[in-house]
Amino acid sequence: MKKRTVCLMVAALAAGTLCGCSGSEKPAETTVASGAQSEAAKEDEGKKPEASEEKTVYPAGTITIYGTGQPQYLKEYFDAWLERNRDIAPEVTLEIVQNESQAKSREKITMTALAGAEDDLPDAVYIDPVNILDLAQAGLLRDETEFVSQYIDEMVEGATNDATISGKIYGLPESVRPNVLFYNQEIFDKYGVDPAQMSTFEGYVEAGRQLKEKSNGEVYLSYISPDSMTWRYWGRRGLMPQAGARIWDENGQIVLGSDEGAKKAFGMLDTLNSEGLLLKSQIMQPALYDAVNSQQVATFYIGAFWDEFLRMNCQATAGQWRVMPSPVFEEVGTAGAPVSSYFCIVNKGDNVYAGLLEQMWHDFHFDTPSRTEWVKSMESQNAPYANPISTAMLEDEFWKEPSDFYGGQSFREMEGKCLENGSPNLVVTPQDAEADEIITAELETYIAGNQTMEEAIANMDKNLKAKIGQAEIVK
Incomplete structure (x- = not known):
């Protein structure tokens, strides 16, 4: 391994505690049919593939991809894709290794590389912008700028933004999903509360007050989780970007304690919580789903991904839910603010499956019939899927079909519309993982009732300055 790459990876270790490694051996070379330049090779050079009888034939072996959540459902698509493309991948199989978090995927990749076990690295990884930054700086992600640039005009706005570092794109866009408001129309009808007023946060609070009063305290506007998920969903992905809040200034100096946007964001959460409008319950746990099914929780201000959890766990309320910006x-x-995730090809020397992975990514996002077939299968299983990033695919009538779960509203179409007028996300820094831990600890103390929100903000600011000092702003 090159000395420069190792040094960069050592620097990445400073961004967080790293542990674990896994992987499997891969073939050392690619077999290519003789003749004209192959279709996959043209993709590798950043050119759109053209019809040709000559194709790269990939060697036998197993493609390993790191993922989180429920990657077995993505595997269904790619297994079918491989079966349709046995002319170029006759003996290629695929496995998706489920890690508990995207940070854990980053840690495993970094530690495996540091150990010099290049053959044990995965071929690709599904990962978020924070962890892309670490891996890219360590030289562990393939530069996809030339390949993906040809498709940018065909994707939803900003699809590559969060994977772009110093002008280079290190991730193929997997999804761009907005933060939306889910609400139970039946609850609002029952208590005569107008959901239209929730177009503003002031109206959102007022709706919560009305529901609390008219239900004699039995209905909560939403939830608050006594763990890290409150910062993750209410804070970093929700209120903070919408309030124009900052943790750091343009020079990386910590300004959270004095930033007006941060005060606005945390102040809104404090109002909702202190007025008893939020049910204290861990998100993605049975107790919260039970409360939803009992019509005790009226709304969720959260990412569009929440659709899959409602469909999977709250069928008792099917037909009652709607979604709005x-x-x-x-x-x-x-x-x-939209939340983007990426499919990144690992820079592991001669990654013999790089071109194949690019083809698989392309078809997943631009081949409408195969994507439609897969989504129908996901819906039949109440399984997760995201809207496509292809603007042309979004215009297909399939993505505007009404949903029985949403009372005849097209959730898929609304998800696309909710990308409009999105707030910019918080600036991503290598210090974010540590900062999240510091902020989460103070929020947990606040939610437990052991400090005020003003004290929590002051302690966040103090501890960020003491433990981090200054962030590295990567442009």
Whole structure:
């Protein structure tokens, strides 16, 4: 392994505690049919493939991909894809290794590389912008700028933004999902509360007050989780970007304690919580689903991914749910910030499956019939899937079909519309993982009732300055 790469990876270790490794051996070379330049080779050079009888034939072996959540459902698509393309991958199989978090995927990749076990590295990884930054700086992700640039005009706006570092794109866009507002129309009808007022956060609070009063305290506007998920979903992905809040200034100095946007974001959460409008319950746990099915929770201000959890766990409320754009802060005026995830090819020397992985990514996002067939299968299983990033595919009538779960509303179409007027996300830094731990600890103490929100913000600011000092702003 090159000395420069090892040094960069050592620097990445400083960004967090790293542990674990796994992988499997891969073939050392690619077999290519003789003749004209192959279709996959043209993709590798950043050119759109053209019809040709000459194709790269990939060697026998197993492609390993790191993922989180429920990757077995993505595997269904790619297994079918491989069966349809046995002319170029006659003896290629695929496994998706489920890791508990994207940070854990990053840690395993980094430690495996540091150990010099290049053959044990995965071929690709599904990962978020924070962890892309670490891996890219360590030289562990393939530069996909030339390949993906040809498709940018065909994708939803900003699809590559969060994987772009110093002008280079290190991830193939997997999904771009907005922050939205799910609400139970039946609850609002029952208590005569108008959901339209929730277009602003001021109206959102007022709706919660009305529901609390008219239900004699039996209905909560939403939830608050006594763990890290409150910062993750209410804070980093929700209120903070919508309020135009900052943790760091343009020079990496910590400003959270004095930032007006941060005060606005945390202040809104404090209002909702202190007025008893939020059910204290861990998200993605049976107790919360039970409360939803009992019509005790009226809304969720959260990412569009929540659709899959409602469909899977809350069938008792099928037909009652609707979705609308996130409320806005009137002084700011922008809707929920989109959350992007990426499919990154690991830079492991001669990654013989790089071209094949690019082809698989391309078809998943631009081959409408195969994507439609897969989504129908996901819906039949109440399994997760995201809207496509292809603007042309989004215009297909399939993505506008009404949903029985949403009372005849097209959730898929609304998800696409909710990308409009999105707020910019918080700046990503290598210090984010540590900062999240510091902020989460103070929020947990606040939620437990052991400090005020003002004290929590002051302690966040103090501890960020003491433990981090200054962030590295990567442009």
